[in-house]
Amino acid sequence: MPAKTALVTGASSGIGEATALKLHALGYTVYGAARRIDRLRELADRGIRPLAMDVTDDASMQAxxxxxxxxxxxxxxxxxxxxxxxxxxxxxxxxxxxxxQFEVNVFGAVRLAQLVLPHMRARRSGTVVNVTSIGGKIYTPLGGWYHGTKFALEALSDCLRLEAKPFGIDVVVIEPGGIATEWGAIAADKLEKSSTDGGYAEQAIAVASSLRSEANARRNSPPSVIADTIGKAVTARRPKTRYATGFGARPLIALRGILPDRAFDTVISRAVGLPR
Incomplete structure (x- = not known):
């Protein structure tokens, strides 16, 4: 039997890199995609096939x-x-x-699904894994656009799961909690660029500090936790529709379901150190 083939986007670091290596270890032929192919050299040395791809460029995705x-x-x-x-x-x-933000986090994911689904339907098998976030279930101040993308991808995944089911295709959502990647530093940089000079400066300084907090970083789970979960999902005969994992993921989602909105507002505001 020929090896199954997997495409992992955002493979140059963090969760994507760990996932590419995990699927390769499970016997898949793995293509690791990123905008900058030079950042995929280490993966290539370990058997991953590097693929230059910009998820905001349709021609790049089709190619x-x-x-x-x-x-x-x-x-x-x-x-x-x-x-x-x-x-x-x-x-x-x-x-x-x-x-x-929506082009990268939402439309790129959906467009790739559009491109692979005809081939999966023809084989009557396949798995689409959408990495969302606990940020698709909860919210934080000054993260509105990011959370909007993750809430959207959660809903799109639910609809796609129903649409693809008759063709033997699984759609799985992965909801990471705190993971030790570059994500927090990038979010903090964006925040400081947009909101530290205006009316929201006090909030922005507090949230940026929380995003860069060494204490939070020490608690975060390694990317391998998410990679192992994806490996489990794609090899399961009947995978779960959702996997929430990584630091704080399950407790925060559970808390959101229990607390009234204003009580959860208070919890999140304190967690990110907002001034009272």
Missing amino acids: GIDTILSETGRIDVLVNNAGYGSYGALEDVPLGEARY
């Missing part, structure tokens, strides 16, 4: 899918992991940046 199909003839697993956090007050973040 990547065409390459995989021409080389292996199949795509069994799509892991939509590419994404970033664009933090800043809703009033401050330029709409161009907000649109780009």
Whole structure:
């Protein structure tokens, strides 16, 4: 039997890198995609096939899918992991940046699903894994655009799961909690750029400090926790629809379901150190 083929986006670091290595260890032929192929050299040395892909460029995505199909003839697993956090007050973040956040975190994932689904339907099997976040279930101040993308991807995944089920295709949502990656520093940089000079400066300074907190970083789970979960999901005969894992994921989601909105507002505000 030929090896199954997996495509992992955002594979140059963090969760994507760990996932590519995990699926390779499970016997998949793995394509690791990133905008900068030079950042995939270490993965290539370990047997991952590097693929230049920009998830905001349709031609780039189509070319990547065409390459995989021409080389292996199949795509069994799509892991939509590419994404970033664009933090800043809703009033401050330029709409161009907000649109780009949606292009990367939502439309890129959906477009790749559109491109692989015909091939999965023809084989009547396949798995689409969308990496969302606990940020698709809870909210934090100054993270509105980011949370909007993750809430959207959660809903789109639910709809796709129902649509794809008759064709033997599974759709799985992965909801990471705190993970030790570059994500927090990037979100803090975006936040400081957009909101530290205006009316939201006090909040922005507090949230940026929380995003960069060494104490939080020490508590965060390694990316391998998410990679192991994805490996479990794609090899399961009947995977769960959702996997919440990583530091704080399950407790925070449970708390959101229990507390009234204003009580949860207070919990989150204190957690990120907002001034009272």
